[in-house]
Amino acid sequence: MKIAFWGAAREVTGSNTLVEAAGKKILLDCGLFQGSRLNDERNSEPFAYNPAAVDFVVVCHSHLDHTGRLPKLYRDGFRGRIYATAPTKELAYLVLLDGEKLMAEEARRNGGKILYGKEDIDGVMELFEALGYDETLEISPGIKLTFKNAGHILGSAMAQIEADGKVLIYTSDLGNNPSELLDPPATTAHADYLICESTYGGRVHEDISRRQEKLNSIIESTIAQNGVLMIPTFAIERTQELLHDIEHFCNMGNCLVPNFYLDSPLAEKVTAVFEKYPEFLNGKVRTSHDKDIFGLERIIMTSTARESQQIDGAPSPKVIIAGSGMLNGGRILFHLQRYIGDPKNTLLIVGYQAAGTLGRRLLDGEKEVKIFGKTYKVEARVLAIGSYSAHADNPQILAWVAKISGIQKVFLVHGESSQATILARDLADKLNLTVLMPQIGEEYLLN
Ligand SMILES: [Zn+2]
Structure with a gap:
């Protein structure tokens, strides 16, 4: 061999x-x-x-x-x-x-x-x-x-x-x-x-048991500041884990205020594949009493470019999940351009950021970044939850x-x-x- x-x-x-x-x-x-x-x-x-x-x-x-x-x-x-x-x-x-x-x-x-x-x-x-x-x-x-x-x-x-x-x-x-x-x-x-x-x-990853708590507090502070929470995600797994955690958050109470957007046609289609193959999920999820494990009834899916642009006009607070996961393309960049310059807003990194990507530069604390050739000051909070790895x-x-x-x-x-x-x-x-x-x-x- x-x-x-x-x-x-x-x-x-x-x-x-x-x-x-x-x-x-x-x-x-x-x-x-x-x-x-x-x-x-x-x-x-x-x-x-x-x-x-x-x-x-x-x-x-x-x-x-x-x-x-x-x-x-x-x-x-x-x-x-x-x-x-x-x-x-x-x-x-x-x-x-x-x-x-x-x-x-x-x-x-x-x-x-x-x-x-x-x-x-x-x-x-x-x-x-x-x-x-x-x-x-x-x-x-x-x-x-x-x-x-x-x-x-x-x-x-x-x-x-x-x-x-x-x-x-x-x-x-x-x-x-x-x-x-x-x-x-x-x-x-x-x-x-x-x-x-x-x-x-x-x-060593952060303890997964604190993940939900951390996400909850970031959503809560977004609500309190009337801000926008942007979560760049990989369409597969990370998005579904996030949706599952958001569903937990919402089951505990205050989910009337922020609008949750899944601004990724890919993630939407991927989530449908998850629903098609429950036998590949773990036993806890398969036997869960909550039949809407990804909270799809609540999440606003913005499939078309026009629907995506309309997120901009919707009132804050709002939570936007969009690709790509390392910010090297995709709709997240449009939201970032719009919201990165305001300290009320938060960019939450939940995945691995390869060297050279915009996600990595933001995570490393750069204060000015280029998006589509234009320079933007980073005023929004940049946070990370490591246990979504x-x-x-x-x-x-x-x-x-x-x-x-x-x-x-x-x-x-x-x-x-x-x-x-x-x-x-x-x-x-x-x-x-x-x-x-x-x-x-x-x-x-x-x-
Ligand atoms: Zn992989």
Whole structure:
């Protein structure tokens, strides 16, 4: 078995690992690099391998940084089979369509060409085949694939590949535990090799038990100040967790005052996929007496651009949930332009902000930012709630890896070097493991 790292190597985006085993080429995820611009030059570079020679792609979850180059792979000749869970397939379609739209908008604004068109998305979707959790499929003679729940977002999976007498586990993204909506990541007893994410290496998440309390107090202070609360979110999982928490807040009482807007057509469609696959949610949610777990009867959905613009004219206080999650595009930017200059307003960051994104700059406390080329003073409060993370933190990753026996090597991916280094040290010191942090293009023979 041979593996080569072509993305998310010492950084968080662009997940893409090529496995060669039993005479076949298998790609693990095929994500977009996401820095300050979606049309990152690295996305348009030709793949380092021949896409037409790839036999299978295993897509572990639908986030753009794990799926965003699939249509390019198709455009460049890939016609093999793609394995994913059923929700991942549906969500990937929505995410890819949205990504294509954002890229086209960005290309119109800044020039540059887009990576692929709608026809490539439609083409690549034809190649998907659904596989459930804990089902093992022999995808080719001598190669077995099993998905296990990764607890990261709806339908997210870890991939277990058994071939050439070895067991390789790829975590893709490992979920934060406990999650309000999902079961915790499945444990696994044995692996020879592990490719593990490291987004929150060296970090400890805020205690999730205080999350609701914090959100409540931020909404309450927005009401008291007659302000606007802007929450940039990732359309998948984060939005539904927020909606679920807002539903809790409202169930406790004062929800007559602020209007809650879900200003994201993507998040609206994604929420419908959550409702379609309740079997992928945790037991607590499935057996909940509250049938409207996302509070959809209360939330105002603004699907069209015109409805979105009307939010502006609505009286404060108001709470606006909009994409994109790292503020590198999407409707949130229009709200930010309008409301960032007023100290009554709040920007609440609830997700990971990659280096170079506007979200990261605001979180780092920059006092002046550029939005669509215009400079704005940051007068609004910028707050963050860390426990909405959909990723395991350092202690969670350590505890999860500790349950696996027989590991010969751990490869850390999907983490900035500073984060991955701390996790690498802990895995070596506390669990006595051999840990590598591959650079892009590095290849390893696993025998
Ligand atoms: Zn992810």
